Amino acid sequence: MFQPFYVAATGLSSIQDEILDITNNLSNAKTVAFKKGRTDMESLFYIEKSFKDYLYEAMSGTNVPPVTVEYGTGVRVAGTPKDFTQGSIDSTGNAMDCAISGEGFFQVKMPDGTLAYTRAGNFHIDNDGNIVDPNGRMIDPSIVVPKDATAVVISQNGTVAVSVNNSSSLTELGQITLSRFTNPSGLKSLGQNLFQASEASGDAVIGIANADGFGQINQYSLEQSNVDVISEMMRMVMAQKVFDTVSSAVKSYQGMLTSLERMNQA
């Protein structure tokens, strides 16, 4: 009798998760290289008959016409994959800002020695001259910029070179390595624009920029978030409407049950 309430609860809960995902996307609309999430829902499996039907059939013999009505058991969130479509690339004028146009990821070394992957190229130089991300994690392999360097030049293939004491000649320091994944949507989000390889994403394929689809590195630029605020607002409106409709359907069903109670009070 009360199954519809449970079914509605799964719907309300899933839509609530979707609204949370949309809110997170909107909050990160200005985060460098943020990749928006999507809430993928799937329906739960169906039951063909209610218990009442089975009971009725069992009690009344074989002359019961076959009931082929199917009832759903609700809906659930199947996953919240990241959408790795390219964000727009904006010029910043900062020599340590790098944007990837393509599918690659920068590699950074975590405190525990493992690698994490990021699209955010807002790098800095720390006290020791290492190229680091905004949270001080070194890129991998590490590249050390000498203290007397007056200009840093990062080419499209990731080669880092410096000019020392305003010299016109450049000294090559190393090359930024990129990674890519068979299924980037399967990467595990660590926060702070970082991702970790998972079983779903597969192992990182390591390479260099400007080759094999890794994309090219653009110095003096940053990749912007790929969140489209208008689309997210539309998603929010639709999710709210569905939430309201499910709530209204529950209220209506409750009204029907109340009507039944009143009938009994006659």
Next chain:
Amino acid sequence: MADRIFEIGGAALDVTDQMARKLIDNVVHAEVAGYRKAEVITNSFPFELDKAMNKKSPMKPQVEDSFYPDISGTLSKTGGKLDVALGCEGFFVISGPWGEGYTRDGRFKLDKDGRLLTVAGNFPVMGQGGPIIIVPGTEVEFTQSGEIKAGGIVVDSLQILNAKNIKSLDSINGAVFRKKSMNDVMLNVENPRILSGYFETSNISVIDETMKQMMLEKTNNAITEFVRNRSTELGKAIDMGRVN
């Protein structure tokens, strides 16, 4: 003497209850890609009367079947390389524990071994040559005709089938269907049209469902009111016949 009004009223309330369940079922799936709304089929009164005259069933309305109208959902643009929508009739073919399944939900993903899977349920997507496998690390692209290119080379084509009789499909979860019997025929869709970067949404119209819900509530209230009045009338009749 049993009053048939109560029996018929009870059956009608059972029908509205089942309709309400279906309605809630539909609205909670409004955001599920590829979901097909279900409608309850009830038998009309004359048909039931005929059945009753032939003593096949009692004279009361009855839910007999579910029906999945063949209306497409709208397309949602994602730009995702692994999101595809059908711009034609038919279904993508997937492989599940029940055997072959059919869906219009084109949200796909790759696993670490390069197998193309559905986002919902992780079921392998079938191509003309069986499960579709992409060499890990290569760039995937779907052409308008359903060819799958990996690194610019065609590796397979999506298998797109349509049921000869749409009623021969049985729903597994409203978004995935299967053949009701082995004898049902699925036909190959000639010249399919595939749209990459889109997926098909549920075909639920929230407005339609809201209108249906209002009608249903009113119908239910009318039936309960009718039964209540009948009960009151019977009560009065009993009182009238009571010896003081």
